[in-house]
Amino acid sequence: MKNDPRKHFSALDIIHKILREHIKPGDICIDATAGRGRDTLFLAGLVGENGKVIAFDIQKAAVESTRSLIHENGMDNRTCVILDSHANMADHAEPGTVSAITFNFGWLPGGDHNVFTHAESSIAAIKAGLSLLRDEGIMTLIIYYGRETGFAERDALLEFLPTIDSDIYTVVEMPFVNRTNCPPIPIVILKG
Numbered sequence: 412m413k414n415d416p417r418k419h420f421s422a423l424d425i426i427h428k429i430l431r432e433h434i435k436p437g438d439i440c441i442d443a444t445a446g447r448g449r450d451t452l453f454l455a456g457l458v459g460e461n462g463k464v465i466a467f468d469i470q471k472a473a474v475e476s477t478r479s480l481i482h483e484n485g486m487d488n489r490t491c492v493i494l495d496s497h498a499n500m501a502d503h504a505e506p507g508t509v510s511a512i513t514f515n516f517g518w519l520p521g522g523d524h525n526v527f528t529h530a531e532s533s534i535a536a537i538k539a540g541l542s543l544l545r546d547e548g549i550m551t552l553i554i555y556y557g558r559e560t561g562f563a564e565r566d567a568l569l570e571f572l573p574t575i576d577s578d579i580y581t582v583v584e585m586p587f588v589n590r591t592n593c594p595p596i597p598i599v600i601l602k603g
Contacts, residue, residue: 422595423515425585426551427453429599430511433549434458438510441543442466443497443536444528448477450513455486464490465504467497497536501543509543516564517555517595530567537571541580541602550600557593565596572598579603 434440436459442451445468454464464486468474474494481490493503497514514536516528540550556565572582581601587594 422553422587422597425597426513426553426599430454430513430549430551431457433547434511437461439463439465439504439508441500441504441509441512441540443500443512443514443540444468444516445473445477445492446515447473448480448492450515451477451490451492452480452484452486454511454513455481455484455489458489460489462489465500466490466492467495467500468492469494469496496532498532498539500536501539504543506542507545509540510545510548512540512544512548512550514550514552515555516552516568517561528564530564530571533564533568534571537568537600541575541600544602546603548602550602552596552598552600554596554598556595561593569596572600575600 434454434457438458439462440454440458442454442464445451445466451464451466458464466477468477471494474492477492481487481492516533537550544550552568554565554568556562572584575582579602583599585597585599
């Protein structure tokens, strides 16, 4: 008997379930890696009409794709999509005000695999994001790697994460231990 495909949870399924439990209407959230806009749209649905989602990407195609998806779904009034590095997110939100920040490290889905996130800006973005989180705020990361890209970033992130102050933050890594090849690595950081 073939396995039921509905039982095959992705890293994104797991992260979205966790975010659903933490984000409330009226919250401020950040999609640090907008990509095609799916997480931006997901967050916009959770924050409601009185909430705000700020999304970042360094690729013009990603920003345009995200803006288009947001507009098609009538969420323009609660989102701001910015063509800039996620490392600069502290320029767009106040410390201690953000309920959730989400990252998908790697490359733009359907895009050029030669253009991908890099450890230096990704670690700077995580540090900036930690300062923006409110008490009991959450940051989620999914580390995608494989083929010729992403291994150096994966290694640098996994080396950096244990250095985050354990008196303030709890960092949980959830590797897929029964999946082959290069399964993505979901990580959750909780403040407080």
